[in-house]
Amino acid sequence: MPAGDAFSAGQVDAIERALAHAHAESDLEYSVFVGAPDGDLREQGRRLLGALGGDADRSVIVVVDPAHRRLEILTGTVAARHLDDRATALGAMSMTSSFAAGDLAGGIVAGLHTLSEHARHPRTLHADRSE
Amino acid sequence: MSTIEILGWFVLLPLLVYVVIMLLVYTPSWVRGPKYRPGLSWWAEPIWIGGTDLEAAAAADSVREGGGCSARW
Numbered sequence: 001m002p003a004g005d006a007f008s009a010g011q012v013d014a015i016e017r018a019l020a021h022a023h024a025e026s027d028l029e030y031s032v033f034v035g036a037p038d039g040d041l042r043e044q045g046r047r048l049l050g051a052l053g054g055d056a057d058r059s060v061i062v063v064v065d066p067a068h069r070r071l072e073i074l075t076g077t078v079a080a081r082h083l084d085d086r087a088t089a090l091g092a093m094s095m096t097s098s099f100a101a102g103d104l105a106g107g108i109v110a111g112l113h114t115l116s117e118h119a120r121h122p123r124t125l126h127a128d129r130s131e
Numbered sequence: 132m133s134t135i136e137i138l139g140w141f142v143l144l145p146l147l148v149y150v151v152i153m154l155l156v157y158t159p160s161w162v163r164g165p166k167y168r169p170g171l172s173w174w175a176e177p178i179w180i181g182g183t184d185l186e187a188a189a190a191a192d193s194v195r196e197g198g199g200c201s202a203r204w
Contacts, residue, residue: 006175010162019181035177042201046193051183056194061182067173071202080197088200096204104167 006034011105018109022116028079029059032108036067045074060115071096087118
C-alpha cells in the first residue's frame with residue numbers, strides 16, 4: 001500500500017452512507033478509525049471515545065489496524081445496552097472475513113450493517129401501544 | 132505507400148492499440164481505489180470517518196468503554 005489515502009473518494013462515500021444508515025436504524029453514533037497506531041489498539045479506541053465528549057456513551061467505534069491485522073469494536077456505556085458483546089463479535093466476524101480477502105471498505109460497510117441490525121431498539125409493549 | 136502511411140500503420144496504430152489495452156487493464160483498479168493486501172505494510176494516513184478531529188483524539192483522555200470485542204484476521 002503506497003503512502004497516501006487509505007480509501008478512494010467512492011469508498012469513503014460508501015462508508016459514510018453505511019454510517020448514516022446504521023445511525024438511522026439504531027439511533028447510535030457510529031464511527032470508523034483506520035490506521036496503524038503505536039501501542040495498544042484498544043487504548044486508541046478509548047481515546048477516540050474520549051474525544052467524542054458527550055456523544056461517547058451512545059457511540060460505537062470500529063478501530064481497524066490493517067498493518068497488524070487487528071480490529072477492535074468499542075461501545076459506549078449506553079450503546080452497550082443495545083449492542084452486546086455477542087452482537088459486536090458478529091459484526092467483527094463479517095468485517096474480518098472481507099478484510100482477509102483484501103476488501104477493507106467492503107468489510108467495514110458489511111460490518112456496520114451487521115452491527116446496526118443487531119442494535120435495533122426492542123419495541124416495548126407499554127411504550128408502543130397506541131391506546 | 133508513403134512514409135506517413137508507413138508510420139501510421141506500423142508505429143501509431145500499434146501505439147494506439149497498446150494505450151487502449153493499458154486503459155482497459157488499469158481503469159478498473161483506478162476506479163476501485165487503493166487495494167489493501169493483507170500481510171503487507173500499511174503506509175496510508177490514519178483516517179477517522181464519522182468521528183471528530185484526530186489531533187483532538189490524540190490529546191483526549193481515554194474513556195472506559197461499555198463493551199465491545201477484539202478480532203484478528
